[in-house]
Amino acid sequence: MFDLAVLGLLRNRPRHGYELKARLLELGFARVSFGSLYPALRRLEKRGFIEALRQSGRRKAYKLTGTGEQELARILDSAEDDEDRRFNMRLAFFQYLEPAARLRSLKRRRNHLVSRLRTAQTALQYSTTEGPVDHYTAALLQHNIGTTESDIAWLDQLIAYARTEQEVEVPRTLTGGNI
Amino acid sequence: MFDLAVLGLLRNRPRHGYELKARLLELGFARVSFGSLYPALRRLEKRGFIEALRQSGRRKAYKLTGTGEQELARILDSAEDDEDRRFNMRLAFFQYLEPAARLRSLKRRRNHLVSRLRTAQTALQYSTTEGPVDHYTAALLQHNIGTTESDIAWLDQLIAYARTEQEVEVPRTLTGGNI
DNA sequence: GTCTCGATGTATCGATTCGATATATCTATA
DNA sequence: TATAGATATATCGAATCGATACATCGAGAC
Numbered sequence: 001m002f003d004l005a006v007l008g009l010l011r012n013r014p015r016h017g018y019e020l021k022a023r024l025l026e027l028g029f030a031r032v033s034f035g036s037l038y039p040a041l042r043r044l045e046k047r048g049f050i051e052a053l054r055q056s057g058r059r060k061a062y063k064l065t066g067t068g069e070q071e072l073a074r075i076l077d078s079a080e081d082d083e084d085r086r087f088n089m090r091l092a093f094f095q096y097l098e099p100a101a102r103l104r105s106l107k108r109r110r111n112h113l114v115s116r117l118r119t120a121q122t123a124l125q126y127s128t129t130e131g132p133v134d135h136y137t138a139a140l141l142q143h144n145i146g147t148t149e150s151d152i153a154w155l156d157q158l159i160a161y162a163r164t165e166q167e168v169e170v171p172r173t174l175t176g177g178n179i
Numbered sequence: 180m181f182d183l184a185v186l187g188l189l190r191n192r193p194r195h196g197y198e199l200k201a202r203l204l205e206l207g208f209a210r211v212s213f214g215s216l217y218p219a220l221r222r223l224e225k226r227g228f229i230e231a232l233r234q235s236g237r238r239k240a241y242k243l244t245g246t247g248e249q250e251l252a253r254i255l256d257s258a259e260d261d262e263d264r265r266f267n268m269r270l271a272f273f274q275y276l277e278p279a280a281r282l283r284s285l286k287r288r289r290n291h292l293v294s295r296l297r298t299a300q301t302a303l304q305y306s307t308t309e310g311p312v313d314h315y316t317a318a319l320l321q322h323n324i325g326t327t328e329s330d331i332a333w334l335d336q337l338i339a340y341a342r343t344e345q346e347v348e349v350p351r352t353l354t355g356g357n358i
Numbered sequence: 359g360t361c362t363c364g365a366t367g368t369a370t371c372g373a374t375t376c377g378a379t380a381t382a383t384c385t386a387t388a
Numbered sequence: 389t390a391t392a393g394a395t396a397t398a399t400c401g402a403a404t405c406g407a408t409a410c411a412t413c414g415a416g417a418c
Contacts, residue, residue, distance in 0.1 A: 001374085001375085002374080002375080012309075016396075016397090017396075017397065017398095018395060018396050018397080019396095023309075025298070025302075026302040027302070027316070027319070027320070028299060028302070028319065028320060028323040030261075030295065030298070031261065031262060031376085033375075033376055033377065033378095034396095034397075034398075034399095035375070035376060035377065035378080035398090035399080035400085036374075036375045036376065038397070038398060038399085039374080039375085039398095039399090040374085040375090043373095043374090057383070057384080057395095057396085058382070058383070058395090058396055058397065059395090059396070059397090060396090060397075082209070082210065083210060088319060091315050091316075091318075091319050092315070092316055092319055094313070094315035094316075095313040095315065095316070102315075116209065119204070119209070120207060123204075123205040123206070123207070130191075130202070134273070134274040135340065136270050136271070136273035136274065136281075136337070137206070137270075137271055137273075137274070139270075139333075139336075139337060139340075140206070140207065140267060140270050140271055141206070141207060143333055144207040146329075147326070147329075150325075150326075150329070154318075154322055157318075158315070158318060161314065161318075180403085180404085181403080181404080195367080195368090196367075196368065196369095197366060197367050197368080198367095210405085212404075212405055212406065212407095213367095213368080213369075213370095214369090214370080214371085214404070214405060214406065214407080215403075215404045215405065217368070217369060217370085218369095218370090218403080218404085219403085219404090222402095222403090236366095236367085236412070236413085237366090237367060237368060237411075237412070238366090238367070238368090239367090239368075
């Protein structure tokens with residue numbers, strides 16, 4: 001997670017730790033703590049994926065190395081579709097992934113959400129194996145279903161967009177295939 | 180998180196580890212690993228919040244103790260409104276919290292979401308301090324806003340419901356106050 | 359009958375992340 | 389010239405994750 005976040009942000013230009021955190025906050029990843037960020041920076045430096053450039057004062061900027069760029073590509077193309085935050089992080093750096101891989105990734109994520117939806121619907125139907133649930137639990141289960149449905153619809157939009165990207169790049173593509 | 184999950188589920192009746200995990204899955208908490216669950220069980224047993232009853236075969240059921248019930252009440256009444264999963268977990272066991280505290284908790288959560296929404300809107304407006312963002316990042320930012328708005332609307336429903344609960348219990352309540 | 363496979367069930371390990379805290383610097387302003 | 393708040397790096401113990409190991413049990417194949 002943090003590896004992806006750091007590498008993805010440094011792909012643009014060198015940045016220091018505090019700046020990384022601020023940028024992640026802007027991207028909607030609010031709960032990024034320094035207790036995770038700084039260890040991640042040292043980890044990535046030790047592995048040779050980033051390099052520290054000491055700046056004025058106490059600031060320490062990091063820049064992405066060549067192998068770091070490869071590592072970023074590897075993580076972006078990996079199939080981690082289960083955890084929401086991880087997928088969103090990947091999406092935030094989709095620009096660095098080739099269009100064909102983007103489409104594959106979006107479809108995988110969609111499949112995952114559909115199976116999650118089925119699980120949620122089943123749980124609600126059978127009143128979750130236990131007796132009937134209280135109002136708040138029922139509300140939670142319903143909300144989970146609604147949220148997941150909305151996420152699937154959102155992915156459908158993204159998939160449609162990714163298809164057009166593909167078509168522009170590879171005009172001889174067979175159009176109209178189903179998801 | 181896991182303390183709340185375990186204590187909340189054992190409040191009903193004794194259960195063993197595997198059963199706890201299955202029940203959490205039904206409640207929509209898919210990513211509960213045994214590597215977190217079993218350590219949590221031992222932790223809670225050591226603190227005297229739960230007791231192990233050895234069952235037939237390898238099964239080990241745990242029951243909630245008196246102090247465990249107090250600890251559950253304490254956690255449920257705490258103000259951890261920032262992390263989504265944590266709040267949802269609290270909601271799943273709202274039945275064990277007094278109605279007045281429920282209403283307070285829901286309002287706190289709403290305030291938190293409103294401030295999160297403002298942050299997200301500001302980020303999108305200023306194209307996140309950096310230059311203009313690519314399509315996928317923009318989609319992510321937009322989706323974050325939509326999701327948060329929808330969560331706030333959901334909380335409004337829950338708050339309305341919690342108010343009626345209060346009125347039934349305390350009929351002399353001043354009605355019609357704003358959130 | 360017994361073999362095998364999948365579900366049930368407990369457990370541990372290294373790595374990662376969290377949450378709280380400490381501390382130094384720089385800048386505006388009272 | 390305090391002093392308060394934003395900027396900036398860092399660390400520590402505890403909790404969580406993800407993978408893996410391993411044992412039991414029941415059902416169906418053969």
